[in-house]
Amino acid sequence: QSALTQPRSVSGSPGQSVTISCTGSSNDIGAYNYVSWYQHHPGQAPKLMIYDVNKRPSGVPDRFSGSRSGNAASLTISGLQAEDEGDYYCCSFAGNSVHYVFGTGTEVTVL
Amino acid sequence: QVQLVQSGAEVKRPGASVKLSCKASGYSLSSNFFHWVRQAPGQGPEWMGTIHPDGDTTTYAQTLQGRLTVTRDTATSTFYMELSSLRSEDTAVYYCAREAPSAAKNFDFWGQGTLVTVSS
Numbered sequence: 001q002s003a004l005t006q007p008r009s010v011s012g013s014p015g016q017s018v019t020i021s022c023t024g025s026s027n028d029i030g031a032y033n034y035v036s037w038y039q040h041h042p043g044q045a046p047k048l049m050i051y052d053v054n055k056r057p058s059g060v061p062d063r064f065s066g067s068r069s070g071n072a073a074s075l076t077i078s079g080l081q082a083e084d085e086g087d088y089y090c091c092s093f094a095g096n097s098v099h100y101v102f103g104t105g106t107e108v109t110v111l
Numbered sequence: 112q113v114q115l116v117q118s119g120a121e122v123k124r125p126g127a128s129v130k131l132s133c134k135a136s137g138y139s140l141s142s143n144f145f146h147w148v149r150q151a152p153g154q155g156p157e158w159m160g161t162i163h164p165d166g167d168t169t170t171y172a173q174t175l176q177g178r179l180t181v182t183r184d185t186a187t188s189t190f191y192m193e194l195s196s197l198r199s200e201d202t203a204v205y206y207c208a209r210e211a212p213s214a215a216k217n218f219d220f221w222g223q224g225t226l227v228t229v230s231s
Contacts, residue, residue, distance in 0.1 A: 003154075003155045004155075006155075032216070034215075034216035034217065036216075036217045036218070038218075043223075043224075044223065045115070045206070045220075045221040045222060045223050045224070046156075046206070046208075046218075046221045047221075048211070048217060048218060048219050048220075051211065051214045051217035051219075052214060052217065055214070057211075057214075057219065089155060089156060091156070091218075093216040097173070098173075099158055099161075099170065099172065100146075100158035100216075101158070102148075102155045102156040102157065102158065103155055104154075104155045105155050
């Protein structure tokens with residue numbers, strides 16, 4: 001099972017919006033409503049930002065939103081802030097054989 | 112609050128085994144699936160395996176079948192991951208993660224990670 005494909009990096013100025021794409025297949029993103037997104041700062045524990053495609057855990061700012069179209073998912077950060085810098089990974093459940101696949105990761109830079 | 116605290120970094124020779132721990136607090140261990148995920152240098156995370164809330168049933172990634180063992184010690188609220196026959200490709204940061212109780216198939220709390228280096 002191949003990893004989900006993400007852009008290597010995205011950047012934006014404070015206050016702008018950025019969108020991170022996550023491309024999978026009909027065996028993972030396209031098959032299940034279990035797409036999640038994680039923010040990761042090296043040396044720290046990853047943090048759940050979006051689950052079930054478009055739901056936000058308590059405590060995650062509403063400038064983070066998720067969506068899906070076909071076999072691809074997206075994470076949008078609106079009103080970019082300096083604290084949003086870091087690495088972001090998507091993840092999808094892929095059935096009871098493969099279980100979970102993660103994305104290749106995207107580095108978000110606030111200019 | 113929920114906390115997952117992992118054991119320290121390890122350096123191992125090829126062919127050896129490594130056993131990592133993840134001590135959980137702030138929730139009931141018998142209420143969630145628990146997972147191990149690793150991330151090799153320059154790569155995305157890779158799901159490794161899970162242990163059922165019953166503490167006995169485990170499921171492993173096909174690529175790690177036969178080398179991976181995940182266990183739980185309820186008395187000490189600690190999960191363990193043992194990987195045998197180590198090879199250089201197993202060099203990675205290893206994470207433990209709890210599956211969200213109200214959002215299955217999502218990982219709501221993670222450990223801080225443990226670096227395992229496999230080198231001769």
